[in-house]
Amino acid sequence: MIGKGILKGMVETARNLTGSFHDPDRLTTVEYPEQKIPAKENARNFPFLIYDGDDWEAGLRCVSCQICEKECPPQCIYIEKDKEKKPDFLGKMQMQPKIFDIDVSVCMGCQICVEVCPFESIRMDNDFEYAGSDRFESLLLTKDQLAKSNKYYHSIHPTEAQETDEIRVQKREDHLAKEKAKAEKLAKAKEEAATKAALSKAEKAKEE
Amino acid sequence: MWFEELLITIKYYLVLQMPGSLQPVGSAFLSSLPIMTSFGGLFALATLLERKMLGRIQNRYGPNRVGPGGLLQPVADGIKMLTKEDIVPKNADHLIHFLAPLGLLVSAMLGLSVIPFGHRLIALDIETGILFFFAMGAASELAIFMAGWGSRNKYALLGALRAIAQMISYEIPLILSALSVLMVVGSLSLSDVAQAQSGGIHTWHIFTPWGFLGCILFLISTLAEINRSPFDIPEAESELIAGHMTEYSGFKYALFFMAEGVAMFAMCALTATLFLGGYHAPLPILSFIPGPVWLFGKLTSLVLLFIWIRGTMPRLRADQLMEFAWKFMLPMSVVNLIAAGVWVALDGGVAAWILSGLLNCVAYFGWSRILSQASRFNPRTYRYAEEAGVSK
Amino acid sequence: MIMDSLTPYLLLSAGLFCTGLMGVLLRRNIIIMLAGVELMLNAANINFVAFWRFHPSSEEVSGLAMVVFAIAIAAAEAAVGLALAISIYRHYRSTNPENMGDLKG
């Protein structure tokens, strides 16, 4: 019979129309600037720099090794080393960047910088609201804009941040063990040297 | 009654204040002014309502940024339209390009002048009101052709030709289904048609077998006549840009848009007058509410129905459209005319009810069964896809 | 509004008829020639309506009936004539009647 399908369709749209007033499933729009859908955990957009603690300058993990700068395919990272050094989380004195710029209008979000970073310092952000009135200045992110705390990292990518933290704990343990081993070795060497010295002294004395 | 009398008294008072030579012009002006202003305002509100309702049907809010709840959206649209640059193509036929939107709007507005808005509340009470209405509809076809040809654009011309072919094809069932009402009422005057349905809801023409089928056929033809979805192939955005309106911008485009809206209101008002009792209340007790309120209520509900249909149905292909017009609409409207003839011959009553109802039902079910034999009207089957197990 | 005398209507009708005749004689396109014929038919219709209006009896509507028939015939004529024009154009690739001389001896 002609017209049955039309009636069925009309009923469906009528249910949509009335349902949009009480059924959230039938009104799926999220009004963006006021409401936002929480980002998925794997969402990523542009890189940022992690710092530990509260002071971003002191806690910045980056040691300005410039590997990311060299690896970046579109070459959107620019780093200049500082002359002064600062201690890292292991207590070693490390270099630090004087200038660390990322041009997000060039960045393509490939995540290669994250993969090559040996210091777990650069990670991907999921913030996408970079719109500004200026084409060049507002899209060139400087060190202070890039630096974000580890807590923030935990809030956007919890699993990945957990893994990173574990790596760092491991590193610290390794480092401590190494230090210990080194210290032991040193002590041993010293002992040996001392015994050797004592032995040679004794031999010398014997010869005489 | 009191409201209509009040309006008429005010008009005569104002006309009598004028100098004698100006009185005919003043009278015409005072009759047309309320129609033009009220339908202009109604058009603005209807665009907002349409967008809101379409949004709700598509699981989203409509426009809700400008003003409280988006109420000022029409104003913003109007400002945008008026401040846009008016571009005329270099090779266009300038005079024809200029005249087309005016012709369309004027013919749409003139159609409203024969609609009775209340008892004696009609701008142009002539013997042949409905013929005048259809004549104005025919004049709008020419305006569409002028728009398409004057723009020197192949998309505009194609859209205009499609629109005209469609309007001419659907004019036949439109007039034939209106003719059934005129046959029963026995007059071409719309105020007589409205007066024939004054006795309450049971006298409305839609509650008769011929009136019911006639109303449905009339509404479908109306949709095609005013180029609304699902018959909007003349302005199919994805195929023809905007049809005959392609080369228009700014105020002229707004005029086209407005002409379409006004034509929709005029057609809805005509449907309400022919089939839904015009300005009469459904129950005699309710007749203290003025007639214009009832007419505008019926008109608005028809507009809502059109928006609902627009939100539901996809656009027809051009050949499907023509096939539907000539193979379904035309035979059904002729049968409906015969049913109305049976009604007139038996002068109403139970026998007329049964006979004309039977005639219409047999025609509808039989004809749709015959048409269903032709595969084009059946639901589409995806033979190869189903064999391969892709679908279902 | 309405004139007292029949003469202006008859003159207008005669003028339109002669314009249509000129169109048929002068133009070299069958479609415009058809338009000329339509114009001549319309000119005759003005006469019919004018004679109806100036007839003393109010029951006499033969003039109007004639016009109704004339309009119907003109519409049929236009439909068939234009279909013929399109068919001829398909055949000869031209709308100029001078090119249609197949039956010339």
Add this chain to the structure above:
Amino acid sequence: MSLFFTITALITMASAIAAMTLRNLVHCVLCLTVTFAGIALVFLQLGAEFIGFSQILVYIGAVSILMLFALLMTRGGTELTLKRWDPVHWITGTLIGIAGFGVMSFAIFNSSLRQSKIPEAKADSLHALGNSLLSQYVLPLEVMALLLTVALIGAALIALPEKKVFRRNASFSKNQESGNK
């Protein structure tokens, strides 16, 4: 002279002459539409509402649109033969037209019809027309219905694409055919 009638008559005549002389064929048909509208106005002035609105419905809504369609389908945007200005042809045609007008106006000015006086307004012409169409003129009406049906079917049949066997469109395809033989 009634001013309204004069203006209508002038516009009607001017657009009729334009329709018969303009070069651009679409302009011709659009001018013809103005003529039809003017004639409809004359009918309305004479008090024949039904005929006037039928005139608009049929002529503006259908006939002129049909002509425009036919023009576009025959690529008639410009009339090439008009470029070849043939003064003898045009002068003869114009003279015949003017002579015809002269004869007719002579007849009009010498006829006794000029003395006919206008009666009072005709009352209820629509009902009288309907009654006479279904009583006095019922046979012509039926014949008219038959004619319209035949015209509908005939027009559709004539405009169907003709069979390719008889196509004789241009010397190009002819030469090709003979070349193939």
